[in-house]
Amino acid sequence: MKGVVFTEFLELVEEKFGYATVDHIIERSELSNDGAYTSVGTYDYHDLIRMVVELSQITGSRVPDLVKFFGHHMFHVFTKAYPELLRTTHCTFEFLPHVEKAIHVEMRKLYSDAELPSFRFEYPADNEIVMYYQSTRPFADLAEGLIEACAEHFGEPVRIQREDLAPHDGTQARFAITKL
């Protein structure tokens, strides 16, 4: 997993809970590199999961909620870093396919070692889009947070119905997104 996800995560924790908490979860997580992350590096995603689990223990929040919340944060990080993304698309239903078709593709150019999830779309009705998330890593929660943040950004009230698909470990999910 790209280092940017780790550095942004730790920054978010520091912002919300202070650097003592950051130090604490790093100490407790037994990380492969002792928590010295750089955004351009690449690290084992299990480290991220360990840190989230530790954070959950300190804060008492559920892991999925924390990851989702982190997804919101990442959306803002991404769109701030690449503001032109938001100029070419105008709503959630446009933005999501654009991630698969263009954004993640661009990411692969920047980081040839990036391992990105893949999305597939269905359009059952004018006000509904279905996105299938598929990854080698269990970040369906992150995806959900990103989607929520995206809809919020465009000011579109939506209902997101998530269904975890086999093997039910968070690597495969179906998101039915309906405009309200």
Place this chain on the structure above:
Amino acid sequence: MSNLDLLLRRLEREKRARKEAETLLELKSRDLYEVNEQQHLLTACLADQAHRIQSILDTAPEAILTLELDGQIGSVNPATERIFGYPAEELTGKSIAYLIPSFRANALTEILPTLIAANSSQCHEEIGRRSDGQELPIELTVSALPDDGGYIWLVRDIARRRQMEAQLAHASKMESVGALAAGIAHEINTPIQYVGDNTRFLDDAFQDLDDVFGKIELLLNAYQDGTLRPELVAEVREAAEKADLEYLREEVPKAIAQSLEGAERVVKIVRAMKEFSHPGSEEKTAVDLNRAIESTITVSRNEWKYVSEIELDLDPDLPLVRCLPGDLNQAVLNLVINAAHAIEKRRDDEGKLDQLGTIRVSTRRVGESVELRIADSGTGIPEELLSRIFDPFFTTKPVGKGTGQGLAITYSVIVEKHGGSLDIETKVGEGTTFVIRIPL
């Protein structure tokens, strides 16, 4: 843990992160360097290839041009400059119609799909124009570049090939005169033979008569001297009887008549030969077509007489026709020989070896043209061959009998050189008629 400790640890992590970032940066630089290096190699390799392709373009004998979609010339190779006589700078940006006037912009859009579809399988012939205004025959192959990138035109100067084709046609004409020579020799041999036989007979007859004349002379002298004796008269009688004077008086005039006839026959053949080949008549002259046909029939007699009879139906009032007599005779000869071959083939196919077919040659005036028909009772021509028989080198005959040049030459003579027409009426199993019309 004190805040200071926490901060120090954080500082420590940041330092390590920075070092790692620096290391990564170095690795990336290194990668970049290597990629760059490979890029250089690749570029050199591409340059080398481009160089090769360039030298192919530079040395190709064909003109190779790239054209934009709208028919504007993009680039040209040196052969283009040489063939058309323009410097490259003058050609780029010009329309292709500059080199091939028949391709005015609108005609081009119409013909391009055909040109491209034909591609390598068929070549398209056109007339190009050189910078000095001279026309030159060319052959085109056009292919479309991918992604609407325009077209590549390959233009061959076929003036040289045309020249060779003409030489070949000439050679095949000589060949047919050569082929006729054996037949003509045979035709001349027969009359010469009996001129010889008759002359030998006259020689013998004269020997015998010489004896009789000797005795008569003696008789006359004796009569003058007054020494005439009856024995002398008896001797003359005896000599005359021995010489069979009766017989000679009957046969000698016959032998002389036959010899004269033979000599006339030879004269006729020789004259026909002369008329047929018409050496040096490169210009159109007024020709008696009937007489020309008769000569052609005469020189080719040996080619048809074993398989066919000839019926002539020549209009005595036919006007003279301005034409190239040598070429026209050749055209008619080709048709007569084809007719004889077709009759022979049918005879062999049907197993009727003792039957003669018919070749009917007729002339008449039709409006402002003369019409010449050559009809045979041969095999006929199957429908599926009709479109191909005029192609040079198309033949259905075994090697040695056919070269496939005959009809191609006839067509070129009648249609191209005389502005006439050449039509075929044919029915398989019944025969074929070639109808030539030449404008007056």
